[in-house]
Amino acid sequence: MFTTPLPANSTQSALSEGKLRYGLPLRVLHWLTALCMFVVIPLAWYMTELDRHNPAREGWFNLHKSIGLTVLLLTLIRVFTRLSNAPTPLPESIPSFERTLAHIGHGLLYVILIAMPVSGYLNSYGAGHAVNWFWLFRVPAVVPESHWLAHLGGQIHALLAWATYALIVGHLLAVLYHQLIQRVDLLARMTLRTGVTKGSQR
Numbered sequence: 066m067f068t069t070p071l072p073a074n075s076t077q078s079a080l081s082e083g084k085l086r087y088g089l090p091l092r093v094l095h096w097l098t099a100l101c102m103f104v105v106i107p108l109a110w111y112m113t114e115l116d117r118h119n120p121a122r123e124g125w126f127n128l129h130k131s132i133g134l135t136v137l138l139l140t141l142i143r144v145f146t147r148l149s150n151a152p153t154p155l156p157e158s159i160p161s162f163e164r165t166l167a168h169i170g171h172g173l174l175y176v177i178l179i180a181m182p183v184s185g186y187l188n189s190y191g192a193g194h195a196v197n198w199f200w201l202f203r204v205p206a207v208v209p210e211s212h213w214l215a216h217l218g219g220q221i222h223a224l225l226a227w228a229t230y231a232l233i234v235g236h237l238l239a240v241l242y243h244q245l246i247q248r249v250d251l252l253a254r255m256t257l258r259t260g261v262t263k264g265s266q267r
Contacts, residue, residue, distance in 0.1 A: 086254045087153050094143045095255055098136060098178065102233065105132040109226070130189060130196045134204060137182035144175060158249055170235060177229050184225060187218030 087095070112125040155164055186204075189196060191214030196204040208214060243249040 088150065090146050091143065092255050094139055094146065098139045101132050101136045105129055105136065127197055130185060131199045133182040133185050134196065134198060136178055140175060140178040153254070156249055158247070170232065170239070174232050174236065177225060177232055181222065181225050181229060184218045184221040188215050188222055191215030191218055
């Protein structure tokens, strides 16, 4: 869905009034999700290198799964929150083709943030390995134990991992491009500070 350009008389006050910024709930959810992702990815690399007979291996896997399910919950809340509110417009200075790429990229990120935990869940529970969410309670099983299901979930999880890396790197590069080259302060949209967005003034 494309955002409607701001009126020509929009000024820097639009940002301070929150017209170009995400609401506080979405900003909090964004940074919580980002924190989880920057922990769960290196954790995945570390735990898969552990020897299968290492007694600490199971604990690391459970932590990884707990964070993954947290990402799923946060993402579902984000989707609901975004659908319940009017879309936040991009600054006028962002070209239309970049707006299209931004919408596609964000849509793919949402898909990945849901598909990765779901495929991991299928892999784990299909193989009969329950998840004890941060050692507080056992996550209910909604799928049967199945070797085929476990294999399918594992294959999807492994393939989507590379897509996840690519999308995160692309997202970060896009932010740097806008901040450093276009001088469009998009970070202000996702932080508590205010910022001057080049091109938002007319």
